[in-house]
Amino acid sequence: xxxxxxxxxxxxxxxxxxxxxCSAASTIFHVFCSKMALELQAIIVSxxxxxxxxxxxxEAYDDAMEALHWIKTTQEEWLKQYADFATCxxxxxxxxxxxxxxxxLRAADDPNQLKIRGxxxxxxxxxxxxxxxxxxxxxxxxxxxxxxxxLLWGLALPIGANLIMxxxxxxxxxx
Numbered sequence: 001x002x003x004x005x006x007x008x009x010x011x012x013x014x015x016x017x018x019x020x021x022c023s024a025a026s027t028i029f030h031v032f033c034s035k036m037a038l039e040l041q042a043i044i045v046s047x048x049x050x051x052x053x054x055x056x057x058x059e060a061y062d063d064a065m066e067a068l069h070w071i072k073t074t075q076e077e078w079l080k081q082y083a084d085f086a087t088c089x090x091x092x093x094x095x096x097x098x099x100x101x102x103x104x105l106r107a108a109d110d111p112n113q114l115k116i117r118g119x120x121x122x123x124x125x126x127x128x129x130x131x132x133x134x135x136x137x138x139x140x141x142x143x144x145x146x147x148x149x150x151l152l153w154g155l156a157l158p159i160g161a162n163l164i165m166x167x168x169x170x171x172x173x174x175x
Contacts, residue, residue, distance in 0.1 A: 008041060008043045008082055009040075009084055009088070009117075010071070010084060010087065010088045010089070011045070011088075012067060012091070013046050014091070014100050015029055015048065016094030016095055017095055018152040019052045019155065020155050043083045047063075047064060049067075050063055053155040056155075056156055056159075060156075061102045064099045065107070068113055068114045069114070072113070088117055089118050090104055090119050091122075092120075094124070095125040097121045098124050101121060
């Protein structure tokens with residue numbers, strides 16, 4: 001980037017993996033982030049988080065906030081030189097979209113946190129204890145039928161917690 005050139009927007013990209021697999025080093029995500037950086041003319045920070053079942057929610061949400069703190073306080077010269085920290089977005093789909101949503105809420109309540117301009121949610125992984133029509137429509141889906149989604153949530157949540165109870169408790173603990 002030439003001296004005096006406009007700084008680039010920053011996108012914190014949270015990986016989709018059902019809270020349980022893959023990493024920022026996975027080839028498919030690295031290639032996607034590289035292409036996205038070129039196409040959008042943005043800096044992409046690919047964020048890893050601790051995986052379930054060894055690390056259950058809210059650890060992934062905590063890691064997401066730690067990543068924002070790292071971005072804001074980084075000593076990485078290239079990031080400080082080229083990133084526009086006033087134009088920061090959080091992005092991802094699936095479980096990463098879920099993390100983006102919860103991280104955006106937390107960051108909005110924290111005056112010391114990096115300021116987020118927007119959330120880019122692409123098919124975020126949310127769930128509930130009761131199936132709705134859209135869940136039932138995909139009962140025979142070859143990739144992610146509702147039963148697999150339930151299994152992923154079961155691995156991500158603390159033992160004995162249901163989906164609704166767990167999310168409410170997490171926010172009460174954090175406040």
